[in-house]
Amino acid sequence: MALLRSKLKLMVTVMTINLFIVILIFRQSGQDKNGSDKVRVPSKPFWTKLTPVSAYWNLQQQILDIQNNPILLSNYSAAEVPDWLIAANLTSDPCKPNVRVTTQVKDYNSLPDRFKDFLLYMHCRSYPIVVDQPDICKTPPFLLLAVKSQVSHFDRRQAIRQSWGRAGVLANRTVVTIFLLGQATAWDHHPDLSHSLHEESLRHRDIIQWDYRDSFFNLTVKEVLFLEWIHTRCPGARFIFKGDDDVFVNTYRILDFLKGLSAPKARDLFVGDVITEAGPHRDKKVKYFIPESLYVGKYPPYAGGGGYLYSGDVAALLHRVSQNVVLYPIDDVYTGMCLRKGGLGPEKNKGFRTFDIEEKYRSNPCAYNSLMLVHPRTPQEMIKIWAWLSSPDLNC
Structure with a gap:
């Protein structure tokens, strides 16, 4: 009796399922006849024509x-x-x-x-290169340190060469350092230091200079020229640090950080002191003032221009997409725009302190041991901090 009941229950279940399938097929075929579910191709564009923005x-x-x-x-x-x-x-x-x-x-x-x-x-992106180091990446470096500098900042460059920018092999990794310069023009009341710069370049062979006016608003020009330089002269660099010449960089910590990255993380790497939900300053007294006639809207997330770290793959991406992003007068914001255009975003890392550390810690060697960047620092402070971190007696 129990067996009969089980068979009956199974038959009813199967019949119910079959009936449900038949109903679905019937409804689908009926809808197809009416054409209500067919793919419709619009006969004309379904988007509206864009109106121009005033900024x-x-x-x-x-x-x-x-x-x-x-x-x-x-x-x-x-x-x-x-x-x-x-x-x-x-x-x-x-x-x-x-x-x-x-x-x-x-x-x-x-x-x-x-x-x-x-x-x-602002439409111009191509300037002649007047000082180049075409063979500096003949052996592709693991880490390329690219430092934004100006002609007159010899003391800063020399301090970097003697400290965190010392090129060669560090922690079993190849490190190459270059300094990115424009022209110091008489228009900006700069003295003529071209002879001194020529001698410096011959001695150290780490100067890259282009023939354009080196000004604050032209730092974006320096950015796109540098991306082109990487593309042609140093495409094999695994990682790039790009920063100012008044920062201290813990190169040991950067190399240690890079060593621990997974392959996917290393490929899409772009880290720094990230600023989000920011917009243009409207106060004319502020260095970063931007009028509404030039730009409206918020900025994309961007890493502060004091310094940031990214991969060679991201450098190639930035080079490609930057050609489709209009030059903007603030270079770190511009880099954030290019990242967004390329489908990436910068990642905040607490090791980047572009707004310095608390004053009570600034004379403590161990305060710098776990950091990758601190801004600002004088040439004398760079050399002193590097000596602290290089000492075998440092115990943090």
């Missing part, structure tokens, strides 16, 4: 995005391409001033001179 940088980026996107560009026929989309189609070679910007930025005449200079030449 000059945002507009230039918007134009560049459209020009590099065949889907968005196809939204316009040849006869109806708007004037604002054609107006910024400039060539960057030769690098002549774009005088049209004087009327395209509404408050151009009232802006400080540094903005006028930047706006006139």
Whole structure:
């Protein structure tokens, strides 16, 4: 009796399932006949045509995005391409001033001179290299230390050479150091130190210099020129540290940190002192002041320009995507923009202290032992801290 009941229950279950399948098939076939579930291809674009942004940088980026996107560009026929989309189609070679910007930025005449200079030449990315070290990466380095410097900062460069930027083999890893320079112009009231720089370059063979005006707003130019230099001269570098010449870097700690990375982590590495949810300063007295006529919106997450560490793979990515990101007058923000364009983001690491450490710890050698970067430090302090960390008697 129990066996009969089990068979009956099984038959009812199977019949119920079959009936449910038949109903589904019937409903599906009915919907197909009505055409309600068929894939529909739109007969015309379903996106709206973009309207221009008023801020000059945002507009230039918007134009560049459209020009590099065949889907968005196809939204316009040849006869109806708007004037604002054609107006910024400039060539960057030769690098002549774009005088049209004087009327395209509404408050151009009232802006400080540094903005006028930047706006006139922001389309230019290519400058001649006047001092190069083409064979410095003949043996691809494990770590490339790239230091932003200026012609007159000889004492800082020398202190770095004698301390954390000492090239050669460190902790069984090859380290190469280079200094990135532009031109010190008479326009900025700099003395002529070209002879001294030439002698320095012959002696140390670590100077890379381009023929452009080395100013705060042109640090972004230095960034894109450096990315091009890596691409052509040092593509085999495993990792790159890029920073200012007034920071102290614990190269020992950086090498130790890199040694412990997994392969995927090492490939996409970009770490530093990351700033999030930031936006342009509107106070004209602030060094980083940006007018609304130039940029609107928030900044993407970015690592403070005092120094950050990234992989050779990320360097190649930045080189590629930077060609589709309009130059911005703040270089570390610009690098954050390029990272976002490339689908990556910077990772915050507590070892990067771009806003210094507490004063009570600054004379303690052990305070630097676990850090990778501290900003700022004088040339004398760099040498002293390096001596602390290099001492076999250090016990932290």
